[in-house]
């Protein structure tokens with residue numbers, strides 16, 4: 288049912304981008320497509336993602352800007368370099384098989400200079416493009432990371448879905464604010480799981496398989512807090528963040544201020560089993 292699909296897509300986008308989206312069905316012709324945009328911006332005032340059937344078994348995804356996006360594009364122009372890196376890493380995490388391209392620009396160092404920004408991708412499916420599964424997959428593989436990149440550049444604050452859990456997770460720990468912010472940023476989490484998979488990097492548990500997708504929790508851990516480095520190096524979300532189950536995450540943070548390394552934690556787990 289299309290309404291079920293809408294809810295599913297809205298949820299995937301909220302979880303991945305940290306921002307609410309609004310959706311509309313495109314009903315031109317026999318086959319319907321879909322448009323979505325950030326709910327707090329009018330459709331014409333920011334990025335718009337469009338999913339359309341393409342050929343027999345594909346979707347074409349486009350990300351463009353509405354005609355009145357000047358203010359948002361100026362805001363994007365002021366995005367900190369770290370946010371730009373995360374945005375590019377999110378776009379780079381889209382598999383090459385989906386033929387991602389950004390008109391007139393390189394995938395590695397694109398910028399959004401004006402409203403002519405235009406990203407396109409083709410997602411091929413084994414079934415027809417009108418099935419729920421196909422739409423869901425196109426969202427997960429292209430639309431969510433692409434809109435997450437936009438959310439990062441626009442600077443959406445973290446929606447505190449797990450506020451209660453976050454309040455207790457690090458209680459008493461000396462946990463620098465910026466590390467905490469990175470670990471809680473839904474776009475960092477999305478990128479981390481896209482790159483490393485949905486499996487705890489320490490104990491190997493896959494919470495989705497154990498608890499079911501609705502209540503499974505996977506957290507993101509910042510491997511090497513910059514404060515502890517002798518030679519600071521640029522933060523790289525692709526290598527500095529790893530997925531940990533809540534139990535392992537708490538376990539590494541029992542040592543303060545420098546958390547246990549994953550190897551140290553694994554050694555302790557081995558010792559405990561022996």
Ligand SMILES: [Zn+2]
Nearest residue numbers: 487490532535
């Ligand atoms: Zn674990």
Ligand SMILES: [Zn+2]
Nearest residue numbers: 470507508509
């Ligand atoms: Zn952590």
